Amino acid sequence: MRTPFIAGNWKMNLTKGEAKALAAAVAEKAKDLPGVEIGIIPAFVHIACAACAIKGKSSVGIGAQDVYFEKNGAFTGEVSAAMLTDLGVKYVLVGHSERRHVIGETDALLNKKLHAVIAAGLTVILCIGEKIEQRKANQTFNVCKTQLIEGLKGLDKSKAGQLVIAYEPVWAIGTGLNATKEQAQEVHAFVRDELVKIFDAPTAAGIRIQYGGSVKASNAVELLSQPDVDGALVGGASLKIDEFAGILAAAKK
Ligand code: PGA
Secondary structure, three states: OOOOEEEEEOOOOOOHHHHHHHHHHHHHHHOOOOOOEEEEEOOHHHHHHHHHHHOOOOOOEEEEOOOEOOOOOOOOOOOEHHHHHHOOOOEEEEOOHHHHHHHOOOHHHHHHHHHHHHHOOOEEEEEEOOOHHHHHOOOHHHHHHHHHHHHOOOOOHHHHHHEEEEEOOHHHOOOOOOOOHHHHHHHHHHHHHHHHHHOOHHHHHHOEEEEEOOOOHHHHHHHHOOOOOOEEEEOHHHHOHHHHHHHHHHHOO
């Protein structure tokens, strides 16, 4: 039985005060939802204040939106996994589509980041997903397979407890146009089959696969009711507490 996992990716939004208030509000909502794992993923500069706002009061975990793979040194502007651990971070996004397609991160770089996060003892949320032209060209499975194989290269199955996959079709992110529950389930089942090949069946059965891309309170129930949809990675709707609370409630099975 996989525990549903809902994470809010705040992206490059919010002031410090807003981040603190939103973290506290999520922590309050989380009190009624013991069976749901909940994460909030602020910008680097807001991690410390968000963590402080909920410290000792909540099981809500804090995530980071990115990481650099080196341990320390002359890498101006970058943040290491050890620094994130020090701040109390639990999850790190690796390979979000905005990093792949806006910043230009490659599968090879993302694989190094994944290993740095795992080595630090944190949980990786590895994001994968196809662009609209790739879906139209029937390349969805190929794209997801390549991103999985390259992203997970060298990861031992003994570390799979530190791994979450987020399937986020690029065309659904921030567009208001979510994948249908059938489209999501089809890809999630494919991803799980690939995880069986990469690891083995019992390992694959334990890995959570989140769906991301225009998840809202109004579509969360149907998406989360799919057998291989184990949670959601939420962008825009995670910035509005009532919307996010609706998604959290939908995850309570
Ligand atoms: P969205 O973003 O919910 O705003 O579509 C999802 C994401 O980018 O993780």
